[in-house]
Amino acid sequence: MNDIPLKCRCGQVSGIATGLKQKNSNRAVCHCADCQAFARHLGGEALDHLGGTDLIQFSPARLSFSSGQDQVACLRLTDKGLFRWYARCCNTPIGNTMPTPALPFVGIIHSFFDLSDDEYVIIFGPVTGHVFTKAATGDPQEVSMLKKAGPGDWLKLVSLLLSWKMKGDSKRHAFFDSSTGKPIVTAHVLDNGQT
Numbered sequence: 217m218n219d220i221p222l223k224c225r226c227g228q229v230s231g232i233a234t235g236l237k238q239k240n241s242n243r244a245v246c247h248c249a250d251c252q253a254f255a256r257h258l259g260g261e262a263l264d265h266l267g268g269t270d271l272i273q274f275s276p277a278r279l280s281f282s283s284g285q286d287q288v289a290c291l292r293l294t295d296k297g298l299f300r301w302y303a304r305c306c307n308t309p310i311g312n313t314m315p316t317p318a319l320p321f322v323g324i325i326h327s328f329f330d331l332s333d334d335e336y337v338i339i340f341g342p343v344t345g346h347v348f349t350k351a352a353t354g355d356p357q358e359v360s361m362l363k364k365a366g367p368g369d370w371l372k373l374v375s376l377l378l379s380w381k382m383k384g385d386s387k388r389h390a391f392f393d394s395s396t397g398k399p400i401v402t403a404h405v406l407d408n409g410q411t
């Protein structure tokens with residue numbers, strides 16, 4: 217149960233998030249400029265009307281690819297930025313990771329879950345918190361009403377991350393080779409927003 221299907225828009229890249237549920241994950245919406253730049257670079261469809269990226273943070277050990285792994289690509293906005301993963305076959309945003317498996321977490325974007333909007337909410341529950349709302353776009357009044365992530369939300373995330381680290385999930389990271397610790401594909405750095 218709770219094996220959640222993952223798929224890019226065109227269907228070439230697919231995978232499973234094994235045993236993923238609300239209890240072992242965190243649903244957040246990030247409005248930061250970098251997440252927006254990444255989404256816009258891929259066409260912008262993954263953004264909500266306030267410039268938010270809806271994503272589920274969970275252990276990378278739960279994620280595995282079933283097909284199309286050769287279409288998985290990785291970019292960074294700067295040479296120090298997060299690794300931002302996408303399906304190059306159809307520019308579907310997949311998610312983000314740290315640039316190293318040492319901090320084992322993935323933030324998988326709504327667009328890569330093969331779920332209806334209703335199923336997504338039923339499985340993962342409401343948004344825990346919105347982050348970087350200062351960079352949100354759209355109606356300021358609506359932005360001011362967003363539920364911001366509080367200290368308790370950050371604490372939950374840090375304790376989850378520590379538990380994954382203790383379990384050795386750094387070595388079972390879908391986006392990094394377990395023996396070399398290198399990413400499964402080379403990340404390219406966006407230069408002034410151009411590839």
Ligand SMILES: [Zn+2]
Pocket residue numbers: 224225226227228229303304305306307308
């Ligand atoms: Zn695709």
Ligand SMILES: [Zn+2]
Pocket residue numbers: 246247248249250251252348
């Ligand atoms: Zn962000």
